[in-house]
Amino acid sequence: MQTSDRTPTKSLSLLRRRSPLASAQYQQDKLAEVALSHTIQGGDFSATLSAHGVPALTPAKLDIFQINIGKLCNMVCRHCHVDAGPDRTKENMTRETVDQCLQALDRTEAQTVDITGGAPELNPHFRYLVDQCVARGKQVIDRCNLTVLLLPGMEELPSWFGDRGVEIVCSLPHYRQRNTDAQRGDGTFEQSIEALHRLNAAGYGKGDSKRQLTLVSNPVGAFLASSQVKLEQEWKAGLEKYQGVTFDRLITLNNMPISRYLEWLEQSGNLQSYMEVLVNAFNPATVEGLMCRNTLSIGWDGRIFDCDFNQMLDLTCQDEKQKPWHIRDFDPDRLAQRQIVTGRHCFGCTAGAGSSCGGALA
Numbered sequence: 001m002q003t004s005d006r007t008p009t010k011s012l013s014l015l016r017r018r019s020p021l022a023s024a025q026y027q028q029d030k031l032a033e034v035a036l037s038h039t040i041q042g043g044d045f046s047a048t049l050s051a052h053g054v055p056a057l058t059p060a061k062l063d064i065f066q067i068n069i070g071k072l073c074n075m076v077c078r079h080c081h082v083d084a085g086p087d088r089t090k091e092n093m094t095r096e097t098v099d100q101c102l103q104a105l106d107r108t109e110a111q112t113v114d115i116t117g118g119a120p121e122l123n124p125h126f127r128y129l130v131d132q133c134v135a136r137g138k139q140v141i142d143r144c145n146l147t148v149l150l151l152p153g154m155e156e157l158p159s160w161f162g163d164r165g166v167e168i169v170c171s172l173p174h175y176r177q178r179n180t181d182a183q184r185g186d187g188t189f190e191q192s193i194e195a196l197h198r199l200n201a202a203g204y205g206k207g208d209s210k211r212q213l214t215l216v217s218n219p220v221g222a223f224l225a226s227s228q229v230k231l232e233q234e235w236k237a238g239l240e241k242y243q244g245v246t247f248d249r250l251i252t253l254n255n256m257p258i259s260r261y262l263e264w265l266e267q268s269g270n271l272q273s274y275m276e277v278l279v280n281a282f283n284p285a286t287v288e289g290l291m292c293r294n295t296l297s298i299g300w301d302g303r304i305f306d307c308d309f310n311q312m313l314d315l316t317c318q319d320e321k322q323k324p325w326h327i328r329d330f331d332p333d334r335l336a337q338r339q340i341v342t343g344r345h346c347f348g349c350t351a352g353a354g355s356s357c358g359g360a361l362a
Contacts, residue, residue: 011076011185013085014260021263022083024314031257031344034272039279045346052284057292057340062332064295065105065138066114066357068311069093069126071300073119074148077184079173079218081258081312084118091118093300097327098125101298102132104330114295114357116143116308121154130164140166146195147188158202167212168204169251170196175238179220196245205247213247216359218255222270224281224352225252228360251359254278256309256348278347285362286354292340295357302327306340308357309348315341 014022021027036043041051049057071088073080093101105113113133120126120142133140142161149157161168170192173180177189196213199205205213215235219225232250239245255261257275265271292307296317304325305311317325317338325335354361 011085013071013076013087014083014263016085016087019263021259024312027258027262028313028343030262030266030271031275034275034344036275036279036344039276040282043275043279043344043347045342045344048279048282048347049287049342052287054287057287057290057342059336059338059340060293062108062110062294062296062336064112064114064291064357065101065108065110066116066295066297066308067093067101067129068116068118068297068299068308069098069120069123069129070118072122073117073145074122074151075119075145075184075188077145077171077260078264079183079255079261081256081261081309082118083259083312088118091300092123093125093302095125095128097300097302098129100302100327100330102129102136104298104327105133105136105138107330107332110138110296112139112141114141114143119145119148121148121157127160130166134164134166140164141169142166143169144171146170146172146192149195149198150191155198158199158204162202162204162211165210167214168199169214169216170199171218172196172215173218173220175235175243183218183220193243193245196239196243196247200246205245207248212249215247215250217250217252222255222265222268222274222277224277225254225355225360228252228353252353252355253359254348254351254355256355257345258309258312275344275347278351281351282347283350283352283354283362286350289354289356289361290349291356291358292349296335298327304330304335309345310341313343313345315343317341 041047070092071084072092073084076085130140172192173183180189204211235250265274297305297308297311299311304317349355
């Protein structure tokens with residue numbers, strides 16, 4: 001790895017730095033303090049939904065079972081809403097909790113298992129989980145930071161994934177080096193391109209439905225994601241021409257005002273303006289497809305959340321008594337009757353074309 005001070009592995013997580021923003025409650029308080037009385041419905045997400053005929057956000061059919069198996073990562077990216085990093089060694093899902101997730105999965109009709117982190121590949125039970133899901137006939141998604149594929153012991157993962165039909169969803173902020181390294185650290189772009197070449201060599205990114213390679217782009221700055229369709233065309237042309245890399249599809253995500261991206265917004269003086277952008281760009285056409293409606297998010301410790309973003313803000317799924325739910329007590333009927341927990345951060349998913357784990361919504 002590179003040794004520059006801007007290299008992700010030379011940085012520390014918010015938790016390790018003992019930053020106040022390591023606290024989920026502190027993050028919620030920070031978002032609540034932003035002056036938004038002049039925006040639509042005063043920056044109140046629930047009131048905004050109601051104004052568009054949605055009195056409460058409720059679940060639809062469960063399609064995606066998302067499992068965050070840990071915060072351990074070989075990188076410390078500036079935009080990371082998980083606050084993952086090499087120092088997050090304690091937050092790793094145990095084999096017992098993995099098995100509880102599989103038992104719960106068997107009680108659902110979900111066809112897709114979305115495995116995320118951290119770098120999920122660093123969890124010692126990762127390959128066991130993938131094999132168990134594949135054996136159940138599920139479509140498996142691995143959310144990969146690319147550079148992890150270059151670590152010792154990980155070199156054979158591209159072909160291992162291909163043999164199991166795992167879709168690889170990779171984070172790459174931009175197809176040019178400067179923008180990617182600005183967000184993820186010096187040297188990251190070069191390593192990411194090497195990993196993409198290895199995936200291409202294993203048959204990924206060639207139009208094979210069993211070897212789908214998806215890239216994920218986050219804006220490098222305090223603005224909304226650009227047109228997903230337009231960017232995909234631009235990226236496919238740029239990566240193939242300049243790097244000899246091919247991929248199947250591109251999804252774009254708005255950066256969420258959570259964790260280390262929230263820190264950057266504060267430090268750069270962009271928090272107020274970015275929240276105003278998110279609120280004022282609310283798009284009611286995104287509500288039907290919000291990922292919290294067709295997805296459950298399971299934390300590394302087994303707690304159940306409406307989505308990955310709620311997970312990072314410690315907003316668990318709750319019943320009428322506000323009792324948090326755990327995977328060991330999984331009850332699909334009860335979960336189907338819940339009301340989804342929302343907050344100001346939810347404007348990040350409804351702004352512009354919308355944003356979800358599957359990309360743009362409108």
